[in-house]
Amino acid sequence: CDSGGQRAALSFNMAFGQVRYSVPEEMTTGSVVGNIIQDLGLDVKRMKSGKPRIFTEDGSEYIGLNTEKGTLVVAKRIDREELCNQVSPCSLHFQIILENPMELHRIDVEVTDINDNAPFFSKKEYSFQVIESASPGARYSLESAKDPDVGHNTVQTYKLNPTDHFKLNVVSLPDGTKYIEMVLHTSLDREKQEEHKLTLTAFDGGNPEKSGFVRINVVVLDANDNAPTFSQSVYRLAVPENTSTGTVILTVSANDKDEGGNEKIVYSFSQHTDSALSLFNMDPQTGEITVVGKLDYEKVKHYEINIEAMDKGGLTDTSKVLIEVTDINDNAPVISIISLSNPIPEDSAPDTVIAMLNIKDADSDKNGQVKCFINKDMPFKIKSSSSNFYSLMSDDILDRETVPEYNITITAMDEGSPPYSTSKTVNLRISDINDHAPMFSRSFSTAFITENNSPGMTLLSVKASDKDYANNARISYFLEDSQLNGRSASAYFSVNAESGQILAVRSFDYEQIKEFNICVKAQDGGSPPLSSNMTVKVMIQDQNDNPPQVLYPVQTGGSLVAEMVPRSADVGYLVTKVVAVDVDSGQNAWLSYKLQKATDRALFEVGLQNGEIRTIRGVTDKDAVKQRLTVIVEDNGQPSRSATVIVNVAVADSFPEVLSEFTDYTQDKEYNDNLTFYLVLALAVVSFLFITCLVVIISVKIYRWRQSRVLYHSNLPVIPYYPPRYSDTLGTGTLPHVYNYEVCRTNDSRKSDCKFGTVGSQNVLIMDPSSTGTMQRIQSEKNILDEADSPLEVRTVIHEMCSP
Template sequence: MGVLCCVDGKTSFVWRLLLLIVCVAEMVCGQVRYSVPEEMATGSVVGNIIQDLGLEVKRLRSGRARIFTEDGSEYIGLNAEMGTLVVAKRIDREELCQQLSPCSLHFQIILDNPMELHRIDVEITDINDNAPFFSKKEYNFQVSESASPGARYSLHSAKDPDVAHNTIQTYKLNPPDNFKLNVVSRSDGTKYIEMVLHTSLDREKQEEHTLSLTAFDGGNPQKSGSVKINVVVLDANDNAPVFSQSVYRASVPENASKGTVVLRVTATDDDKGANEEVMYSFSHHTDAAASLFKIDTHTGEITVISVLDYEKAKNYEIDIEATDKGGLADTSKLLIEVTDQNDNAPVISIISLSNPIPEDSAPDTVIAMLNIKDLDSGRNGQIKCFITRDLPFKIKSSSTNFYSLMSDDVLDREIMPEYNITITATDDGSPPFSTNKTIHLRLSDVNDHAPVFPQSLVNAFIPENNPPGMSLLSVKASDQDSGNNARISYFLEDSQLNGRSASAYFSVNAQSGEILAVRSFDYEQTKEFHIHVKAQDGGSPPLSSNVTVKILIQDQNDNPPQVLYPVQTGGSVVGEMVPRSADVGYLVSKVVAVDVDSGQNAWLSYKLQKATDRALFEVGLQNGEIRTIRQVTDKDPVNQKLTVIVEDNGQPSRSATVIVNVAVADSFSEVMSEFTDFTHDKEYNDNLTFYLVLALAVVSFLFITCLVVIISVKIYRWRRERMFYQSNGNLPVIPYYPPLYADVGGTGTLKQALSYEVYGTTDSRKSDLKSPHPFSESTLNVDHCAARTVPRHKTHSEHMFVEVRAARFSLP
């Protein structure tokens, strides 16, 4: 469908600039044609592309609509706010197209997201803005008086850059007494004018004639140009030179070297002597061709003197004159055709580029739009375009001279983050020319990889009794993505450890992944923990992975050995009895101890620290067995006191001591008589000490209680008087508390009795402290008042004890 719109040629020049009608001629595949006159004011509307292309203004904005011209000209602009094409700068049709008609501007409107291409043709119509003019200010002719009527004198045609009816239409010669004008049409359709002698000249009557030649164009208003013609009448040279052809034709390749002969023209003169000598020259209005060619004035040989370029000019039209010495001349036209040679490589222009593109772009995503052209013609201008085959991209022709670079496979930034895409354009000339254009394409990251820990399980060690806030280790995860998608944060997964949340024991630094101990640990309570640390990236949506951290508590030597046997009590002295008939190596007793630590911290050794007679007893270093090392004699005292020290193997080591009383006697009565005095004295001293301490405690308690009561009463009275004055006698009601009211908030000072059940073996390194239970031991216990045996419950320690052949006893 087409809409025809033109400018009224009969209106004034001003109206033609203001009034224009847009013409959309046969719109095919997004092509629109407009027609506007030249010399329109800048900002004048050319056409409404919103209406003609069926677009919307918001589409122009979102698509970043812009104009692309292959030659870079900017005569037409785009008003994206109004959706109109406007004149961007002055358009001179003659400067733009010279004599070419019709004269058109060709450009494309390009839109992105998605990419669209619309071809626009704007025809520039001519207005009569140029008057005819002659290349010379005046013409001088020498005409022989013997010239016969009908003699022709070539005149240079006037020039008018306008075209069609605005160019030169008629010529007028004034005065027309002796000469008249003759318009000659050549076989190639061109015209030139001649001044023809109408009546014979008589030099004796008038030696010089002055004429005026005026050229008129067909514009409205009509314009004209004049040139002065001076005619000097000479004597007899009756014959003018005559060219052998009225039109000469020649062709020359554009790569012709300087000095190449194009053609030789010839003209003859029937006169004799000096009048037949002919001089050849170019007409003055062929100045452009004169810079490329020259003619030998004597031979008529035309040669190349400069570089020819087919892409700038394909044809040259030269007017040649042959003049004799009498001033007679003839003219002919030389038409030179420049033949094309493959001397131009293709030109690649990037008119639109999306860089970077997301790595998850689907195949056939348009990356770039290219304009590729070759200034040569024919096969020399035919282009083949391709890219390297091993790249996941392809190039596709979208329209004449336009190509689209598209993705052709799945892209992965982690495998190949960027590409150098070399586009090669080759023409079909001989030899062919090619051009390369490299596009450095980057891929933008998409969060398609989760953080990865190097190991799924990590072991960490921390000594017990550690200070809170101690660093255990740092976990690190890696992410193949980049930017925020690779920014990793670390979190402690919520889980239960010993009935409490994992955050009560450990914390994780979100940036560094450093794991810190929130509290101090006791190896004897918990030996290891299992926690889970999550690494999460900053993508949207975020991706994460976990690592299990096994935290092992390392034992420290923080517990001294505990002696299980013999039991040390404050109310009685526990001892062992050795008969005097005991042999060497007699087992007197066995010291049993345990250490709740582990490893070498629980390896125990036994040593005899002090003894009444060190030469009589020894202690086993590993088992704690007390044995005799010599035969017992009658001289050995009955009362033997041994001090045994138990040490662990820690660094530094810890120890405990135990006193073992041994009686060297054959009967129990011998032992009783030996210890009677000692027991009574000890009992008296112990009772006296107890009563003195008790009396001191009672007196101190009464004194402190009275002091607190007095101070409390004083403070209470002072506060009551103060409140009375402040409240003007309105005292608050004092709550009543029952006389037996007591605080049950758990602040009592009574200590809870704790006891531990100890499990031991003959090897103290494997002993352990299990759980709170009352401790008891089976011994012979003698009361202070009477020798009364009190049985106690057997514990597990008695079952592991070795048989002791010595009699156990207890003395008051």
């Protein structure tokens, strides 16, 4: 509203016959509050006829009614603080009553506050006594200022001046009230200033703002206001971890500006350094810190000790001592095996990881730097894989058969001075693989067995060795299946699989088979198995199981074969030679000849080795024409075997003389007359025999050819026997030429053969006691012998001629 009585209402609300106005306090009397004619919708006539009046319940008359204009005006001074005090909002409530007809309208007038009051304190001055030793942060409560206004017009801020030592703190309570306190933020020193004068001013929020103030006197009381002060706020030092007990490592000092008893200082550890109390001690008077325990860099590297200096007034100062424990090389490296592959196969490739190692040294810097190595001349190496981790690896080809296990010494050495080292030995075993075949001590061996052995007899034991281990070195022996003389080798021999003994399955005959070549296989138990072979030559040793056989002279059933010796024969005259063989071998076939019986033992002798019959004296006329010699042939076996042969010798110079001696003169005269008939008959028989011999010879040759093919396919060996040749070395007598004969024998006596050479100019007299023939028959028989094509024909002819 304005002073000219203009309308002063700021706003109004109308609802159900109710109007609300707002006016500030302290408006001049007569100021318009509002136009009710307009606000209530009334006209001037109704206003005049209704005789309006204001009714208040409390009888207050702050608002009046101008009926002429229909306005509400201020009737008297309105003081909001007097009317409502601190209540807000502050309102005036009254009714306007109209008559004819009766109407009632409610009117509310809100009185708003204006900044018409300044803040004020209840006291004009405050006094405080503060000891100079008061610590910063000490609080002192002050009375709040008061202001009857409300809202922004009441007290809003405070200001303290000066603020060298104190500052103001405003505290708001949950109920919205505030109180203020003075906080010491800088220590007081009575020695510098004994009294401090401060001014506290309160300001409201009005415009313009208003304020009120109060004076504060602070009196500083003297006290032990100088606390001890350490020379350093932080003490730093390095202490070797091997510092001996009782060594003073640091002396601290503090100063106190007070005098008298207040300057005496006591040193101590703070209560926050319990961990160091067992290792360090502090002298309370001198401030010396000594070592009382064992320092260990590897456990604790740093110590932080809070120390305290206190005077007798209880003032203190604190400081820190930072102790750095320096490392010395007092720890050896520690080797830990994280993983180990043991054993490892011998076929492991180079760079195979055998073990993982963790090697660490609790020391630091060079004292904790570790070098790792293994003993030399081993197929291994050690390699760093990462920090503090190492790998033990193979570096070459391994061979269990050469070195079955290794003791690998791993050495770790730090770089301290002097250096510390640690060693750990790893026993590494090399596992076997089947990389070696069984080996015989020799690839060929010879075994001897005597013929006629018992089946199951052990010939020999073979032995093979295998450099491998366990099952890879378990050897079994087998006989390789091969053909021996057309039969499987297992038909002759067997091998013990465990012991390697070679056994004869059957009995052997030296005269049939003299040797075998068999193959023995040694096989290990590896997977896959490995094997090797050995050849065993089995030699059949001869036994003296065959007697000598006389080849010449041939013994006949009825005819007599006589050797002629002229009476003019000298000493040593070769009469004949006994030829014998023995199918045995060696000394069992060594033959010796002895004269067992003789008509005249003083006339003849037999060569012990060659069987030659010679005269040992000259022949006389007194010697009988007919001489009978019995020769025994013995071999050299144990026991020896023998054969006998009868040799007829005719001592005469002519055939008639011999015939007269060997002919039976008691025969019938008629038989002598028919001698010619028998000669003719003999010639016919000989012719027939010659033709028959040709057929037999052809048949025998075919048979021998077929037998040689059978022997070739059956692998039966043919054993030739070539006895020496004998001759009359003297060149005299009736045997001036050489006897030639060949003997071929096989294991089968049925396949043996004997071949005689022709006897050149040899006089052999064949006497038939029942014969009365003449020399023509003898000559014809000689011719037949000369014409024979083979020894078999000779033998056949001789046999036929010698038959009765």
